[in-house]
Amino acid sequence: MNAVEMRNVTKTFGNVTAVDGLSLDVPDGSIYGFIGPNGSGKTTTLRMMMNIFYPDHGTIRVLGEDAHGSSHDTIGYLPEERGLYKKMGVREILRFYGNLKNGKDVDREVDRWLERLDLSDWGDRKVEALSKGMSQKVQFIAAVVSNPKLLILDEPFAGLDPVNTEVLREAVREIQAAGTTVLFSTHDMSIAERVCDFIFMIFNGRKVLDGTLQSIQSTYGRDTLRLRCEGGASALENLRGVEKVRDFGQVQELRMSESSDPQKILAEVMSRTVVGSFEIASPSLHDIFVRIAAPGAGEDQDD
Amino acid sequence: MIKTLRIALREYRAAVRTKGFVIGLVIAPIVMSGGFLGIKLFEDRVDTGDLVIAVMDHSGLVTQAVVKAAQARNAESIYDEHGNKTMPAYVIEPVDAGAGDIAGLKVNLSDRIRTGDLHAFVEIGPDVLRPAGEGVDARISYHAENAAVDEAREWIERPINNHLRGLRLSEAGVSDSAHTEILSWVGVEGMGLVSVDPETGEVIKAERSSKGRALGIPFAVVMLMFIMMLMGAIPLISAVTEEKALRIAEVMLGSVTPFQFMMGKVIGGVGVSTTASMVYTVAGLIALKQFGMAGEVPPGLVAWFITFVLVGTVMMGSFCVALGATCSQVNEAQSLTMPALVPVMVPMFLLIPITLHPTSTFATALSLIPIFTPMVMMLRIASPVTIPAWQPWVGLIGVMMLATFAIWAGGRVFRIAILMQGKRPRMADIMSWAIKG
Structure with a gap:
């Protein structure tokens, strides 16, 4: 069963088509990563799932129901732009949001989550007293406090320091383990690779990737060489059979052209310089993202 | 509906908890009632100092009558039952309007008003007894700093006109003893409507309109x-x-x-x-x-x-x-x-x-x-x-x-x-x- 099903969904704003004939299935109980460059239609898609925007065409089913005309109490939602009433107390606002979702044992859940995210001491403080990271964690609790069946998070890790990112990542894993389907958008490819069971990429309002990380990488084959060598990128210029060289300083990543022989490329590199390490690999999600969304690959558009 | 009410409750609490709401709740009626309260507080706090009013009578007919009327008013109406002065006395100062520089005289009187020496001056035209048409010589003009809302102006109309009417009646051959009755004035009281008590059927008298x-x-x-x-x-x-x-x-x-x-x-x-x-x-x-x-x-x-x-x-x-x-x-x-x-x-x-x-x-x-x-x-x-x-x-x-x-x-x-x-x-x-x- 799928938690979310979208079929040929299109949404336009004036002359701009934000989402164009999009179809996707979010399997029940999975963690589904939603990636795409800025303005590609991620937020619009999530808002349509939340029934905040209505699609112009196509159908959306969320948790087995057509998403029209009602809000879902069983969906938790963390919007991209965080919004909390500054004058309310932390515990007070979390109870408010939990009750608004008709959550069960809201008071107990609020206290449990505050403790889980190390915010117990801040429960009686006003929201305006919180740091940005704390506010983000409070906003996260607001999305999960009603124990939703589906959790939609729009850029949940944006702006968080590594410690808080790890805390939220673990929390997301816990929630999934408890049976909740989690769908989140992110620009952090490493998180998407590490956390997501399925990855969906949208670009210019259209689906460009959809599947597990392995299945996505397999469509690109093992066309990537990672190596360390003396002289770095300058020793790798104009190699035959190499389309592009990406220089990470200590490591260089080479994308091979189709039907190139990695052994020949290695031989040529060795003829130029001393090679410290050499690996034939699948492209990273980051690399795949850049290949699709880099300037020239398509036109950017805003939501 | 419960969600709507939860939002309403949050909105309500957020609004009534603010200092602005509490202050507004107190301030608004004070501001609103301030005007009425001010009128009530100050309506009895009248300046009871004497008001000197100069009368420049070009007709020569009216001044003495105004002086007498002012004296009568000062004797009868400006003290309460305890002998406390509750209103200003009107002191009439006759001004010789004979040959001379009338314009200069009026400037001088106006300057006295500006310095507070005089409250007002009244100029009575020479033809005031025969005010046919709208000739300037038949006019009565009252000069003061706030003449439009001056209570003394409203008062002085009556003794002047009563005296002029008396003179006209005498010329018409009406005896002096009949003047009072002829010139008597009956005010119109503002009253509400009469109604019937639905239980007893009795007619309920109208109340004075306030x-x-x-x-x-x-x-x-x-x-x-x-x-x-x-x-x-x-x-x-x-x-x-x-x-x-x-x-x-x-x-x-x-x-x-x-x-x-x-x-x-x-x-x-x-x-x-x-x-x-x-x-x-x-x-x-x-x-x-x-x-x-x-x-x-x-x-x-x-x-x-x-x-x-x-x-x-x-x-x-x-x-x-x-x-x-x-x-x-x-x-x-x-x-x-x-x-x-x-x-x-x-x-x-x-x-x-x-x-x-x-x-x-x-x-x-x-x-x-x-x-x-x-x-x-x-x-x-x-x-x-x-x-x-x-x-x-x-x-x-x-x-x-x-x-x-x-x-x-x-x-x-x-x-x-x-x-x-x-x-x-x-x-x-x-x-x-x-x-x-």
């Missing part, structure tokens, strides 16, 4: 209503815009529909109005009872007041919420406050003509235009004049229909506008959203 009843109650009721609707509806514009700017709206829309969100805010606003209404109404009724004026409140006034405050706040609140949703910045919202105030400001501008003529065609028509009905109809209901019983009901139905439309159209605009950022939509866009959804 200015407080005729003007004070309608003014007070409408001022209260003005404040109630301002407190309940207008802050919703900036509140919604602020929630939009702070991105709270999208969080809310993850849990409730736009309509529930909007109605929660409107009901919260109505709650604020109702709270303030109750506080003021109860306080007002207690105050009226304390002063023995409870009988001055027309039957049904309180019920109509609360009803019109509620539906008026819903109507205005729905429009305000929708307008607030179209703005992205608080300063944009502030610029919309004035147009949103039209339903309460127009009746305030027309307060006097409607109060004086509550059954006029203009007042009746205006009270049946739904956007103005709450304020104007209340003004008419609160007046001592009985308006046709059907009119408040028809007005109420009109307001309820407009309020329903405001909720419906406001909800459509709100749903589209609440997540829009950037340039404010044009009025044509807003109208289109309201109609087409």
Whole structure:
């Protein structure tokens, strides 16, 4: 069963088509990563799932129901732009949001989550007293406090320091383990690779990737060489059979052209310089993202 | 419905917990009643210093009569029963208006007024006994710094004219003894209407019509209503815009529909109005009872007041919420406050003509235009004049229909506008959203 099903969904704003004939299935109980460059239609898609925007065409089913005309109490939602009433107390606002979702044992859940995210001491403080990271964690609790069946998070890790990112990542894993389907958008490819069971990429309002990380990488084959060598990128210029060289300083990543022989490329590199390490690999999600969304690959558009 | 009420409760708590609300609750009636209180406090605090009035009588007929009348007034009317002086004495100073520089004399008298040596001077024309036509020589002019509202001017008319009439009667051969009766003056008392006690069948005598009843109650009721609707509806514009700017709206829309969100805010606003209404109404009724004026409140006034405050706040609140949703910045919202105030400001501008003529065609028509009905109809209901019983009901139905439309159209605009950022939509866009959804 799928938690979310979208079929040929299109949404336009004036002359701009934000989402164009999009179809996707979010399997029940999975963690589904939603990636795409800025303005590609991620937020619009999530808002349509939340029934905040209505699609112009196509159908959306969320948790087995057509998403029209009602809000879902069983969906938790963390919007991209965080919004909390500054004058309310932390515990007070979390109870408010939990009750608004008709959550069960809201008071107990609020206290449990505050403790889980190390915010117990801040429960009686006003929201305006919180740091940005704390506010983000409070906003996260607001999305999960009603124990939703589906959790939609729009850029949940944006702006968080590594410690808080790890805390939220673990929390997301816990929630999934408890049976909740989690769908989140992110620009952090490493998180998407590490956390997501399925990855969906949208670009210019259209689906460009959809599947597990392995299945996505397999469509690109093992066309990537990672190596360390003396002289770095300058020793790798104009190699035959190499389309592009990406220089990470200590490591260089080479994308091979189709039907190139990695052994020949290695031989040529060795003829130029001393090679410290050499690996034939699948492209990273980051690399795949850049290949699709880099300037020239398509036109950017805003939501 | 429970979600709407939860939002309403949050809105209500957020509003009534603010210092602004508490201060407003106290300050508003003080400001409103300040004028009446001031008049009451200062009406007995009259300057009782003597007022010197110069009389320049070109006819030579009137001065002595005015002097005598002033002396009589000073002896009879300016002291209370304890011998305390309660009013200023009028001291008449005859001025020789014989040959000379009249213009220079008038300048000199005016300068004396400016220095406070003189209160006023009266110039009586030479032909004042025969005021046929409008000749300047028959005029009586009163010169003072504030002549238009000067009580002495109002007083001096009578002794001058009474004396001139007496002279005319004597010339006509009427004996002096008949003058008093001929010149006697009977005032017209303002009285209410006679009614019949429905239980005993007895005729109930009319009561004296009071200015407080005729003007004070309608003014007070409408001022209260003005404040109630301002407190309940207008802050919703900036509140919604602020929630939009702070991105709270999208969080809310993850849990409730736009309509529930909007109605929660409107009901919260109505709650604020109702709270303030109750506080003021109860306080007002207690105050009226304390002063023995409870009988001055027309039957049904309180019920109509609360009803019109509620539906008026819903109507205005729905429009305000929708307008607030179209703005992205608080300063944009502030610029919309004035147009949103039209339903309460127009009746305030027309307060006097409607109060004086509550059954006029203009007042009746205006009270049946739904956007103005709450304020104007209340003004008419609160007046001592009985308006046709059907009119408040028809007005109420009109307001309820407009309020329903405001909720419906406001909800459509709100749903589209609440997540829009950037340039404010044009009025044509807003109208289109309201109609087409």
